[in-house]
Amino acid sequence: MISSFTQRHDGERLSGVYGGGGPDRATAVLLHGAGNGSKERLTPVGEEFAGRGCGVLALDFSGHGESTGELRELSLRRRFEQAVAVIDARVPAEGPLILVGFSMSGQTVADLVRHYGERVTAIGLCSPAVYAAEAWDVPFGSGNSRFSAILRTPDSWRGAPALDALRAYEGRAVLAVPGHDEVIPSDVTEAVQDALTARSQYTRLDIPDAPHRLGLWFHDHADDRREFVDALLVEGWTATRAWMAKQLPAGRTVATTRFLSGGWSSQMRALTLDDGSDLVLRSFVKPFFRHHAPGLLNREASILTLLAGQDGIPAPELLAVDATVEHSDHPSLLMSRLPGRVRVDEEDLVQRLDLLAAQLVRIHRVVPDERPRAYQAWTSPEQVRVPDGALWERAVDVIRREPPSYEGVFLHRDFHPGNVLFTDDLRISGVVDWVETSWGPADLDVAHCSTALALLHGPEHGLGFRDRYEAQGGRRLADGTDHLYWRLLDSLAYAPDAGKLAGPWRELGRTELTPAVLGERLEAYVDGLLQRYA
Numbered sequence: 001m002i003s004s005f006t007q008r009h010d011g012e013r014l015s016g017v018y019g020g021g022g023p024d025r026a027t028a029v030l031l032h033g034a035g036n037g038s039k040e041r042l043t044p045v046g047e048e049f050a051g052r053g054c055g056v057l058a059l060d061f062s063g064h065g066e067s068t069g070e071l072r073e074l075s076l077r078r079r080f081e082q083a084v085a086v087i088d089a090r091v092p093a094e095g096p097l098i099l100v101g102f103s104m105s106g107q108t109v110a111d112l113v114r115h116y117g118e119r120v121t122a123i124g125l126c127s128p129a130v131y132a133a134e135a136w137d138v139p140f141g142s143g144n145s146r147f148s149a150i151l152r153t154p155d156s157w158r159g160a161p162a163l164d165a166l167r168a169y170e171g172r173a174v175l176a177v178p179g180h181d182e183v184i185p186s187d188v189t190e191a192v193q194d195a196l197t198a199r200s201q202y203t204r205l206d207i208p209d210a211p212h213r214l215g216l217w218f219h220d221h222a223d224d225r226r227e228f229v230d231a232l233l234v235e236g237w238t239a240t241r242a243w244m245a246k247q248l249p250a251g252r253t254v255a256t257t258r259f260l261s262g263g264w265s266s267q268m269r270a271l272t273l274d275d276g277s278d279l280v281l282r283s284f285v286k287p288f289f290r291h292h293a294p295g296l297l298n299r300e301a302s303i304l305t306l307l308a309g310q311d312g313i314p315a316p317e318l319l320a321v322d323a324t325v326e327h328s329d330h331p332s333l334l335m336s337r338l339p340g341r342v343r344v345d346e347e348d349l350v351q352r353l354d355l356l357a358a359q360l361v362r363i364h365r366v367v368p369d370e371r372p373r374a375y376q377a378w379t380s381p382e383q384v385r386v387p388d389g390a391l392w393e394r395a396v397d398v399i400r401r402e403p404p405s406y407e408g409v410f411l412h413r414d415f416h417p418g419n420v421l422f423t424d425d426l427r428i429s430g431v432v433d434w435v436e437t438s439w440g441p442a443d444l445d446v447a448h449c450s451t452a453l454a455l456l457h458g459p460e461h462g463l464g465f466r467d468r469y470e471a472q473g474g475r476r477l478a479d480g481t482d483h484l485y486w487r488l489l490d491s492l493a494y495a496p497d498a499g500k501l502a503g504p505w506r507e508l509g510r511t512e513l514t515p516a517v518l519g520e521r522l523e524a525y526v527d528g529l530l531q532r533y534a
Helices: 040-051 076-090 105-119 146-152 161-168 186-196 214-220 222-233 238-247 287-291 293-307 349-364 390-398 442-457 459-463 465-471 480-494 503-507 515-533
Strands: 002-009 012-020 027-031 055-060 097-102 120-126 172-180 201-211 254-259 267-273 278-283 318-322 332-336 409-411 420-422 428-431 438-440
Touching: 002 040, 002 076, 012 040, 012 076, 027 040, 027 076, 027 105, 040 055, 040 097, 040 214, 040 222, 055 076, 076 105, 097 105, 097 222, 105 120, 105 161, 120 214, 120 222, 161 186, 161 503, 172 186, 172 214, 172 222, 186 201, 201 214, 201 222, 214 222, 238 278, 238 318, 238 332, 287 293, 293 318, 293 332, 349 409, 349 420, 349 428, 349 442, 349 465, 390 480, 390 515, 409 442, 442 459, 442 465, 442 480, 442 515, 459 465, 459 515, 480 515
Parallel strands: 027 055, 027 097, 097 120, 120 172, 172 201
Antiparallel strands: 002 012, 012 055, 254 267, 267 278, 278 332, 318 332, 409 438, 420 428
16 A cells, blocks of 8 residues: 655655555655656556555655755755655665656666665666766756756766766666657767666667656556556566577586676676686667667678688687577677787787787788678768867868778778777787678778777877888778878767767776867867878
């Protein structure tokens, strides 16, 4: 039975409802949005959870509903503290939590995920918002408040700590996206999705006819409400585990699993078997890559088969692939695990850059019996989004032409430090991520690695990678503006949000690589290319 309660906290009286569930059942914590949001409009969602045997807890934040206090005095920090106070008072200690946040409470859910850790078994984010770090402790105020000024600052949310919290979360996650969100920019929604697909058991629930206020929508649309709750309560990865068990060597079982840092397009898990041997499971969870998985994973499977007979290219051994999700929850590929680790630090950098260049030269010497597909450009003059300014206009003008002629070679197409493994004695022990393998100009592989080096280690290292490649005996590259075309075709694909590449790098310890730092490095790199080759 769900009943009402009031709780004193920080001089205010918070109104809430709680009930249902049992000692071993999860409690669904429902958190309303800003403005005139309240627990009342979430009653049907709470009843849906209670009907499945879950506990239910909902509250009115101060200044909302039946709670006391002034809305203008509320802040993101105080919302978090009020939620913690109510959860700690009503939910048994160590009891599992399902956190559901609407709009502004997307931020609150992320704060609670960081606070409660493994107690959080599932999160549901409905039209979620995230905010810049400097907004967390600022009262909302009214009119032209400081909080409003922070929100109006273009792209202030891009470095939101909430995104890092969601990126580290490994439980069940459902992102509910309305078809007509007049409040939350689509870039914010995509950033939240990118964060959730890094590690969580992720599902995206699109509701085409719904507006931003999904709490009201669920109140009046029972089918969508039930689908949302069903998605939160289903156990993830069941089919994948069953499929994977059938692919293991005879008599072997998986003893432990852990995430591998450094992935961006897919989730990577290290599997240690009961005999101590190691495998890697690659799964496409992001909707874009899931959609393109049949081509990507089948291509990787064929390339790994090809490279099994190549000297000097340490690639994984293919065990199995399910690119069309016939047997697993997500498109997946199972392969051997190579020794070594990804290096994105600054130690031994010069030696590592020479090793990278030499390895790329060896890749370009592969002569396959059957050519892979022709390369695909990752941006175009029509698609590119760059900051205002003469520099960027000039850079985009460079790629407003037909591609230069070239002599095709075997391309990795996504060769950069994040896809190369090094041993402790500074040898390359693995090259991974072969889903984009193509046929095209060697300049394009050099360009892609150069962009990554410029962002990761500084513009001068990106500008100098061509020289290292040629010094190792690489293919003849284009001259002047032809080479500039390939370099800018790659680097402009990362404007204006160069920071999207850095999530895995930050996981690996490069926390100083903020969006601002990466934006400055990209601009300096593009300027350097124009000065050198234009």
